[in-house]
Amino acid sequence: MKELMFFDACCRVGDGVERPYPGISGLLADMDHFGVDRALVQHNSAGFLGAENANRILVQMLEKEDPEKRLECVWNLLPSQCGELPEPEAFFSSMKENGVHALTLDPFSHRYIPCRLTLGKYLDEAVKRKVPVFLNCFAGKWDDLYAFLREFPDLYCVVHGGDKWGRDRHLRPLLEAYAGVHVEFSGYWVPEGIADLAKLYGAKRLLYASGFPRYNQGASMLQLKHSGLDAQDIALIAGKNLETMLEESLC
Amino acid sequence: MLKQCLWEKNNTIAQSFWQNGKADFPIYDMHAHMGKHYAIYMARCEAADMIRHAERIGVKRLCFSHYAALYGTDGNEIAAENCRQHPDILRMYVGINPNYPQLMRKELANFDKWRPYAIGLKFLADYHKVKMTDPAYSYALDFASERELPVLCHTWGNSPFNGGPIMLEIIQRYPKVKFFLGHSIFGDWDSAERCIKENDGNVYLELTAIPGERGIIEDLVRRVGSEHILYGTDLPWFDEYQAVGGVVSADISEDDVRNILYRNADNIFGKEW
Known part of the structure; x- marks a missing residue:
């Protein structure tokens, strides 16, 4: 959008195990259609591919199919004890080399407990380097998310905003308690709720997100445009917040 | 360099909503509620806030059932009083709980008193745990059939109370009732299609919870045509701009968008109701 x-x-x-999904070209076509400049992407099948494969495949897909570099990928973590990923220093260096500035995890598919014992080495380093960690794996698992954040209270992270039916009773305590918590609002359909959260916790804590390919990118764009917030806050939420987070990552 | 996007195309409905916040036509929100809900914090669940939100985008009629009627015992009169206070926009569905047959008869006896605000009935079978085909609904369905009233039914795919096969059976049993299938039997799109095609034209799919889901509106329009689809938001659950955004973001024609947002309701209720 201009x-x-x-x-x-x-x-x-990327294709899922159960059915194919739109690939990079499909996403870029939708972005053109709706006027979305950039997007942060995860792999549909990271749960089945495994973290290392998903990380590698995503980088390859973007190198091949996104010459204008409108997309950035998110890498997946695993417990440090099994040696499946490089040690933290090397891992974060590799992220930097590959232009990756954000992390996620899939503990329920990859079958480990998301806690300090398993992820502490990586996530302590992520805190130091201000790498945002996307916690959409906890969608609907609020008990687990609350327990996880108790172990990593300083994490710079992004929480999934919900499943259409408003989750303010879950979200607001996290925004109040943890300064590093941000909310992406794919699936956050609360009437004028974006404005409420921005007024309570600051527009810098909120990120525009679509949830593509399940959701189209347009619905939440119009929701944000007419959220009732001023133009400056809308611009932050639409893209500047995420841009800043990724620029500051790994510094 | 980005190409001209949906919101920038001149003289389109999408551009109008983007730039002005509304279009040059009214919107009929055919599925709303009112009042507090046990399971969620809703900041704008009473009439004044709901109306302010809905009017911003150009909603002309906000058709709701009150939670105090669906989960309690006295909500229909509360709904009617809200309509009396806001007659220019609010219309009500009389909430029916089949587990309270005496109350149901009493509320239906008041239906004419609540006209013209009362436009139909609302069934919430998944929550009341009574199958739509159960005789417990017969009195209310006979009532609606005699008057050819709309009945807004909560529906959901695979539900044992208001899923596809059950809805198909009940709509064929009552050809004079105008069935509004709330949520369009979400997820069971084959049944939604059958409910439209295997009846006498008395059934409409209602979109609450669907706009924004990528490709679903397109699929429904392809299956049944936009003439049988109504717009709704579940307000105060869902944001009007999110929902309208989902409709105009769908890859359908502007005629389809107009059908969904207002023309179909016009055809059912007339211009003034």
Whole structure:
């Protein structure tokens, strides 16, 4: 969009195990159609591919199919004890080399407990380096998310905003308690709820996200555009917040 | 360099909503509620806030059932009083709980008193745990059939109370009732299609919870045509701009968008209701 820069914080690409999904070209076509400038992408099948494969495949997909570099990928973590990923220092160096500035995890598919014992080495380093960690794996698992954040209270992270039916009773305590918690609002359909959260916790804590390919990118764009917030806050949420987070990552 | 996007195309409905926040036509929101809900914090669940939100985008009629009627015992009169206070926009569905047959008869006896605000009935079978085909609904369905009233039914795919096969059976049993299938039997799109095609034209799919789901509106329009689809938001659950955004974001024609947002309701209720 000419008047606003949109940076979609939650997209998935790549075929799933159960059925094919739109790939990079499908996402880019939708971005053109709706006027989304950039997007952060995870792999639809990271749960089945495994973290290392998903990380590698995502980088390859973007190198091959996104010459204008409108997309950035998110890498998946695993417990440090099994040696499946490089040690933290090497891992974060590799992220930097590959232009990756954000992390996620899939503990329920990859079958480990998301806690300090398993992920502490990586996530302590992520805190130091201000790498945002996307916690959409906890969608609907609020008990687990609360327990996880108790172990990593300083994490710079992005929480999934919900499943259409508003989750303010879950979200607001996290925004109040943890300064590093941000909310991406794919699936956050609460009437004027974006404005309420921005007024309570600051527009810098909120990120535009579509949830592509499940959701189209347009619905939440119009929701944000007419959220009732002023133009400056809308611009932050539409894209500037995520852009800043990724620029500051790994510094 | 980005190409001209949906919101920038001149003289389109999408551009109008983007730039002005509304279009050059009214919107009929055919599925709303009112009042507090046990399971969620809703900041804008009473009439004044709901109306302010809905009017921003150009909603002309906000058709709701009150939670105090669906989960309690006295909500229909509360709904009617809200309509009396806001007659220019609010219309009500009389909430029916089949587990309270005496109350149901009493509320239906008041239906004419609540006209013209009362436009139909609302069934919430998944929550009341009574199958739509159960005789417990017969009195209310006979009532609606005699008057050819709309009945807005909560429906959901695979539900044992208001899933596809059950809805198909009940709509064929009552050809004079105008069935509005709330949520369009979400997820069971084959049944939604059958409910439209295997009846006498008395059934409409209602979109609450669907706009924004990528490709679903397109699929429904392809299956049944936009003439049988109504717009709704479940307000105060869902944001009007999110929902309208989902409709205009769908890859359908502007005629389809108009059908969904207002023309179909016009055809059912007339211009003034």
